[in-house]
Amino acid sequence: MDGLCVCRAPVTRAHILGTGSYVPERVLTNDDLAKLVDTSDAWIAERTGIRARHVAAPGELTSDMAVKASVHALELAQTRPEDLDAVIVGTVTPDMPMPATAAFLAHKLGAKKAFAFDLSAACAGSVFGLSIAQQYIQSGAAKRILVVGVELLSRVVDWTDRSTCVLFGDAAGALVVGPSPDPARGILSTHLHTDGAQANILAIRGGGSKHPQSAEVLAQKLHLVSMNGKEVFRFAVRALTDAVKEAMGANGLVPGQVDHVVAHQANLRILEAVLDRLDIPMAKAWTNIDRYGNTSSASMPMTLDELNRAGKLQQGQNLVLMAIGGGMSWGSGVIRW
Numbered sequence: 001m002d003g004l005c006v007c008r009a010p011v012t013r014a015h016i017l018g019t020g021s022y023v024p025e026r027v028l029t030n031d032d033l034a035k036l037v038d039t040s041d042a043w044i045a046e047r048t049g050i051r052a053r054h055v056a057a058p059g060e061l062t063s064d065m066a067v068k069a070s071v072h073a074l075e076l077a078q079t080r081p082e083d084l085d086a087v088i089v090g091t092v093t094p095d096m097p098m099p100a101t102a103a104f105l106a107h108k109l110g111a112k113k114a115f116a117f118d119l120s121a122a123c124a125g126s127v128f129g130l131s132i133a134q135q136y137i138q139s140g141a142a143k144r145i146l147v148v149g150v151e152l153l154s155r156v157v158d159w160t161d162r163s164t165c166v167l168f169g170d171a172a173g174a175l176v177v178g179p180s181p182d183p184a185r186g187i188l189s190t191h192l193h194t195d196g197a198q199a200n201i202l203a204i205r206g207g208g209s210k211h212p213q214s215a216e217v218l219a220q221k222l223h224l225v226s227m228n229g230k231e232v233f234r235f236a237v238r239a240l241t242d243a244v245k246e247a248m249g250a251n252g253l254v255p256g257q258v259d260h261v262v263a264h265q266a267n268l269r270i271l272e273a274v275l276d277r278l279d280i281p282m283a284k285a286w287t288n289i290d291r292y293g294n295t296s297s298a299s300m301p302m303t304l305d306e307l308n309r310a311g312k313l314q315q316g317q318n319l320v321l322m323a324i325g326g327g328m329s330w331g332s333g334v335i336r337w
């Protein structure tokens with residue numbers, strides 16, 4: 001699994017200067033879902049670790065959620081929107097196919113000088129965005145970049161399909177990336193991979209050039225998420241284990257030197273299986289999938305934000321990142337906090 005490795009000692013190291021997150025107000029519990037489809041709290045909790053998820057209000061947009069998470073991250077980073085050089089949004093549920101949700105976000109924030117674009121790496125969107133931001137900061141081409149993972153998956157799940165609708169939740173997570181005040185701290189490396197041969201195991205098939213919107217696309221539900229859960233599970237465990245080994249190896253880290261695992265939470269059992277193979281105790285991973293479900297690209301930055309605001313992160317600690325999503329696309333990284 002050779003992929004892009006960005007691990008040279010940089011002149012300027014990039015760091016995360018601020019974190020933020022947002023979840024919509026409405027909570028949908030497993031018991032609520034059991035009224036919609038043939039499922040139960042016990043089945044969902046046991047197979048996934050999920051007990052509840054948040055669902056956006058009617059009329060609430062992906063960019064609205066992104067704004068709320070971004071404002072929190074900008075405050076913490078003491079950064080004004082007008083000082084942002086770039087806005088990167090990882091999402092598969094944009095406000096509309098064109099223009100980018102990042103353009104709406106930049107406008108709503110008042111990030112007037114920033115260029116803005118969306119990237120499509122599904123649940124790995126934030127790790128991909130963070131890696132791109134890292135390059136711009138390290139090269140000196142930018143001083144402040146906002147990276148957002150945001151998903152409004154409740155609008156693209158099939159609420160009659162119990163094998164997918166129980167998994168996902170709506171949320172946004174934001175990171176402000178800039179030069180590290182201390183070259184020994186910051187993003188040490190990021191590692192990205194994609195295997196398009198696995199494109200079919202997790203997809204939204206309709207609405208693009210292959211299946212343009214039509215009455216038939218709607219009738220066949222091609223505009224909604226489809227997934228081969230077992231295949232995704234198997235692939236994710238293997239790919240994430242390898243990616244974290246790659247990240248630890250690139251930085252000479254052994255399991256005992258990992259202080260925190262900041263993971264995209266797709267399924268608690270995937271995370272448990274990966275950490276078991278890596279010999280890293282689950283106690284190192286901050287989990288919130290019980291409260292939020294799988295929030296796709298929002299998951300990693302939201303988890304980092306929770307750790308950060310709970311005061312769990314100490315200077316010099318090693319954080320290992322990991323995320324995987326449709327593509328299949330996945331990535332890992334190491335941050336020295």
Ligand code: COA
Pocket residue numbers: 038039040043044047048123162163164166202227228229230232233266267270294324325326
């Ligand atoms: N409630 C009750 N029963 C359910 C159910 C639900 N919500 N969803 C599926 N089932 C049933 C199936 O119909 C099947 O019944 P059958 O044996 O009578 O045919 C049975 O449970 C087992 O289904 P299976 O798909 O084999 O379950 P699983 O153990 O693989 O768990 C997932 C299903 C989706 C939880 C699991 O495969 C998974 O988490 N995969 C990864 C998904 C993921 O992370 N996606 C996002 C990646 S970013």
